[in-house]
Amino acid sequence: METKILVNKLVKKYGDHLVLDKIDVAIKEKDVVCVIGPSGSGKSTFLRCINKLEEPTSGQVIVDKFDLTDKNTNINEVRQHIGMVFQQFNLFPHLSVLDNITLAPIDIKKMDKNEAEKRAIELLEAVGLANKKDAYPDSLSGGQKQRVAIARALAMDPDIMLFDEPTSALDPEMVGEVLQVMKNLAKQGMTMVIVTHEMGFAKEVANRVVFMDGGHILDDGSPDQVFNNPKSERTANFLNRVLNV
Amino acid sequence: METKILVNKLVKKYGDHLVLDKIDVAIKEKDVVCVIGPSGSGKSTFLRCINKLEEPTSGQVIVDKFDLTDKNTNINEVRQHIGMVFQQFNLFPHLSVLDNITLAPIDIKKMDKNEAEKRAIELLEAVGLANKKDAYPDSLSGGQKQRVAIARALAMDPDIMLFDEPTSALDPEMVGEVLQVMKNLAKQGMTMVIVTHEMGFAKEVANRVVFMDGGHILDDGSPDQVFNNPKSERTANFLNRVLNV
Amino acid sequence: MKKKCFIFSLIFFMACTLFLGINSQKIHAENKVYKVGTDLTFAPFEFQNDSGEYIGIDIDLLNTIAKKQNFTVDLKPLGFNSSVQAVQSGQVNAMIAGMSVTEERKKSFDFSNPYFIGGISMAVHGDNTEIKSYDDLKGKVVAVKTGTVSANYVDKIKDKYGFTVKSYDSADALYDVINVGGADAIFDDYPIIDYSITKGKSLKRVGDIQERCDYAFAVKKGTNQELVKMFNEGLKELKQTKEYDGIIAKYTSNSSQSNDASSIDESTFIGLIKNNYKSLLSGLEKTLILTLVSFIFAMVIGIMFGLFSVAPVKPLRMLSAFYVDVVRGIPLLVLAFFIFFGIPNITGKPMNEYIAGIITLTLNASAYIAEIVRGGIGAVPVDQMEAARSLGFSYTKTMRKIVLPQAIKIMIPSFVNQFVISLKDTTILSAIGLIELLQVSKIIVARTLQSSEVYLITAIIYLVIITLLTRLAKILERRFR
């Protein structure tokens, strides 16, 4: 299969603080990659470099042949192909659920309003929230918000979806709902990069697990290999602590 | 064994909103009780009624023969026997770790300063943080903060310890450290009431699990009974969702 | 979006209406128009009645004469000293301001025939039957205002009649002291005594009028001779028709038959309000207009600098920070003085005090509004910007569609609070002579001499308006959270 995302010697510094240290990764179409690792290891930063929410200090990020580190690339166009779901959902509180979802298609893709709403309702049905289309974000539970956020990202028909700890701000009971939606997405062949602490989910859904620490990738392989047979001792150590609570 | 905490027809309302609906519970000395249940079910409110951080609307809470709902009870004295550990740690940011721990013994128990510091260092050793005694809370990691908070509560030599989701604000890696300290406490025979979402911990450490929903206690028994053989369907449902992520 | 537009057009509409309101107050000209200077307030010769119109002996005489002689008066209440200057510099044609004829003044003025004979008189409490002449003053206490002709006079006669003198700085203290029994008699200009009797003070004059002097209408020496002639002729006619006596009686007569508003007793709180609520309301209206107009300009400038302060272009951010720091670092009154006195000194052109006032308030408020805008945008979580950018929105589109709609809700209560601050700040501009509520109060105090009551009423008016606006801000804040 084709390479969707190519990360080449990616370096990110905040001032003197080196957060990503020459990361090399190639992600293929339909890959479901889970990124795990301790807090502060650079997982979020890595993910945010993929759609240039953070400006890389050096190195290359090539998405679908577009070189994001090239000044001439129209980043707003590239971003339309990359959906992103945040830990804190980041819905627009002043817009209804339907408007949250249709705003970008209508405004950026110049999609017809009726058509955009039809598509939005389909997406809401897919995440089980068709009845909430006129509600405002404040009246939704955490799990519902996160599902709307996923629908909003999907409304732009992205080829790639990025998730940054999508369930860690949720009540334990709500976590399942969101993971279910993500499982379905994976089944439909979406290319996904997921930062998560849900090891169970990683085992079950990912076809590739990446372990990061201190700005380096220490392990990278199938879930089976990483969880049961980690290359690095640090990985083993981390997994040991997290799994044996 | 003796009854340490007796809760009798405890009702708590916020305005018209009924949060606890005639709760009856008796907790015996050396009991380790885990309270589980969905969000908003009243777990925190129940715990906070036990040391009167919330004023009960009606009913009785009797701790060690002191009736907390009696106006004549000196609540500040009773609270000295009940240690509480909060989800957000609530360390005093303007005081060093040592001062956080010794403030109450010196000020309230009129303990000698040297003696209080000696005891504080013992407690810090017990939670594995003796080297941090002069640090300020801001420089500690979440797990370290929570262990200092536990030491601070223990410095007053309480008979009872209350924990409100002590690990839910921690990074997954840090959770283990804190649970380890709690396990040790349980082994030493401390009476404990713990609100938690860590089912694994509940299974392993508690001798009694209480499931709450909508202000009612729906299940109450040994961990084995509640987890494997719940009385109420709601409990089964909840456990099913939380455990099978 | 619709709601915002509505609010802004409402404000704009109000501002326009009020502006037009101001303009339509100008006087229509007919016949030959003469500008006549007068004092700001010198009851009973000239003072504002409760509708803010100037009335008094001088004004009524002048207007009646003008009607008879077919000329039109454009009255300029400039104050006594400014009127003198204005006559001399030709900015006005004449003045009438209870001005006494002196040899010194005759050097630079031509005077009409005297229309009134001033002088001083003794007065005692209305119930006093003991003092019937100066001879009864032996061993008594006599009060006067310091630095007046009366003060000189009692000093001259005090040894002869054997009384003690008490001096007071303000006229109201003088008139109060006789009521509370602190003095047995007072000496003051007799028309002022008579006027205060019509205002309800319990007083009666005793003895003859002393130190007489003539009051006359004046023009600059050698100019406007036809005006003086007309005045003299008109005055003669008025005296013949007894209209003259009517006018004098209206302001000084004991009987006060005329039941007009100015006869209400202003010594009580209620009387004071009854008699002045119209001018106070007109002052309040001017305060509100000043606030509103400058606030609208300030919003435009402030929002611009506020957007600059979050722009991704560094020079704009620096410009905005500089503007805000400078304007907020200069006290409002210093700014007002610099604009009102300093700028004309540079340009050589005089500056209208309203324009100076509005510029001052606008500059000041705009700096604070810029900070409110910056704060409001800053209060929208960065998350929102990131979420929109990651969907493919550009910076400007994100600002317009996502950040600003949320920021405005956060800002509105602060805007109301800033409006309250601007409203309070208008009072400061009374120092450069702007007529607003506080200035109106000063004028009323000058006439009624009831400073504690008048300033208390003024304070209460501000308090009520500001409390209402502050409540509004709190309600909006709660609503928008």
Place this chain on the structure above:
Amino acid sequence: MKKKCFIFSLIFFMACTLFLGINSQKIHAENKVYKVGTDLTFAPFEFQNDSGEYIGIDIDLLNTIAKKQNFTVDLKPLGFNSSVQAVQSGQVNAMIAGMSVTEERKKSFDFSNPYFIGGISMAVHGDNTEIKSYDDLKGKVVAVKTGTVSANYVDKIKDKYGFTVKSYDSADALYDVINVGGADAIFDDYPIIDYSITKGKSLKRVGDIQERCDYAFAVKKGTNQELVKMFNEGLKELKQTKEYDGIIAKYTSNSSQSNDASSIDESTFIGLIKNNYKSLLSGLEKTLILTLVSFIFAMVIGIMFGLFSVAPVKPLRMLSAFYVDVVRGIPLLVLAFFIFFGIPNITGKPMNEYIAGIITLTLNASAYIAEIVRGGIGAVPVDQMEAARSLGFSYTKTMRKIVLPQAIKIMIPSFVNQFVISLKDTTILSAIGLIELLQVSKIIVARTLQSSEVYLITAIIYLVIITLLTRLAKILERRFR
């Protein structure tokens, strides 16, 4: 805790020192002391030099005479009109204020022998060789100040000599216009012309002095005769010893041999600063003292009401809310007027303007400080209260040991900001006559007539001080977060 105590005692210490500083400025008495009123500023007869001392022809004459005649002068620069009143009411013994002797004034004053002959003169630019007499004025432009004797005079002669007249409102415009060639000649009081020549204006007098009048020292009619006698004798002696000529020459001589500070050219920005920085600094000092003193009182009252506002006792909370709402709902200047004019009207006792100013600022700032305290305590998470209570601390102990130490850190930057606001608010009190930096600037403008430059300098002083304080607040804010 230690740090806080330190800061407070520092502030207290500073306040005390400054207070003592004020008190020690009083003049020591010897021989017989006479209070003499004079004008605030009427160069070259009386004006402040750069150290804030009064100098000028009147002052120097009076002081020299007093030394010769062995009496002591307690100078009261009250302004001309207030001096007249003060002499008449006996509050001062005499006055010397460039006062001309008139028949009218002779009724209430006894005058000394004249010590100066005033009058007006023509002046042209120093390089002008064309105009040598009034006859050369034909077709020329002559400038005068409106409303002055000079204005009357040129009006009388303009037809005879065939020149045009331009009138200016301010003296500085008058003296500027001749420099920039807007007029060929000016007419003004000749001592003022001479004085401005000593100040570096390029001017020369042409023709004789016109409209002469006598300047004399004055006492209230019939009083202080021995003082008049001493003045006359001293004056005679000075004239004999030629000291008189020295004094006059010092302020009006063209040669300006004396190299004292007042000979610096004040028409440039630098000259202005050089010559006035001392009085500006003393104004700034008074501004800072006023701010500091009122701020200390405001802290006491404000912290009290702030603690009330979070107390678990409802009446205290309501009292605090009421106080804050009322004080913040009244504009500062209205409050100042009510206190300064209204309260004396009620109590009958005059109020010192410094006390009125400090009360006003204190009330105002205390309301805002109460809000800062409430906000600071509110910003400490409730968690902290709960954690301490659950350890067994009582409410008051928790407040003292846990909440307040954290709240104070949050409040300190806001306190600095409130201090800045109080500093700016002191300017407003210039309206009730308080001498602070802005008032000092007004006095300098009255003397130098350079309003734009002086107000610009004043604005910059405030800007620098306030910017420094604001920076401090920002640094503290960053430090404490």
